[in-house]
Amino acid sequence: MRLRDVSPGDVDAYVRMRCDPVMMADLGGPLPREGMADKVGRDVRQAAAGQAWIKMIVPDPARPDVVAGTVTIWSHDTGDGPLSEIGWMVLPEFQGRGLGKRAVRALLEQARDQDRWGVVHAFPAIGNAASNGVCRSVGFRFRGETEVDFAGRVIRANHWAVDPRTLARR
Numbered sequence: 207m208r209l210r211d212v213s214p215g216d217v218d219a220y221v222r223m224r225c226d227p228v229m230m231a232d233l234g235g236p237l238p239r240e241g242m243a244d245k246v247g248r249d250v251r252q253a254a255a256g257q258a259w260i261k262m263i264v265p266d267p268a269r270p271d272v273v274a275g276t277v278t279i280w281s282h283d284t285g286d287g288p289l290s291e292i293g294w295m296v297l298p299e300f301q302g303r304g305l306g307k308r309a310v311r312a313l314l315e316q317a318r319d320q321d322r323w324g325v326v327h328a329f330p331a332i333g334n335a336a337s338n339g340v341c342r343s344v345g346f347r348f349r350g351e352t353e354v355d356f357a358g359r360v361i362r363a364n365h366w367a368v369d370p371r372t373l374a375r376r
Contacts, residue, residue, distance in 0.1 A: 207308050209261035209277065210270070212249045216262055219273045220246050223295045232331030234359030252280070259316070263309045265300060274300035277309040279323055290323040294337070307340045311373075314344065318370035326370060329354045329363040341366040345373060 224237045253260040258280035265274045275296035281288050296306045317323045330337035346366035354363045
């Protein structure tokens with residue numbers, strides 16, 4: 207598995223992840239297809255400017271055109287100051303292989319190695335057992351339940367946090 211920056215050609219992967227009712231079941235339902243090219247364009251610009259790490263999960267480096275999902279770290283203002291957040295999505299045909307966990311761990315290790323982002327928070331939906339399991343297995347600490355905004359929708363989520371500097375080196 208390797209991670210690469212999002213590129214303009216990733217629109218189809220975004221559509222498959224964000225416009226699918228099953229993929230988006232815990233996130234308020236599918237998003238409109240019409241906005242995906244603009245979303246990819248914004249993400250490409252943010253990644254190129256270093257404002258966020260927006261990575262595509264490539265399960266087999268020998269087949270760089272095959273994408274399994276995304277993992278992203280970004281910072282946003284919460285009203286109480288900046289907060290670094292990580293989020294990920296793995297397409298159904300790649301789920302259950304540990305790719306999400308490996309991708310999250312790899313990005314957190316990069317954050318540790320570059321001493322960037324500080325404490326990183328994750329907010330998987332309460333009902334998303336797989337994503338909550340990733341948090342648990344990677345070393346996040348559970349902070350409680352909360353409501354968060356995802357694409358203009360309020361979802362009930364578990365709040366997890368980890369300081370990448372505390373992750374053991376492999």
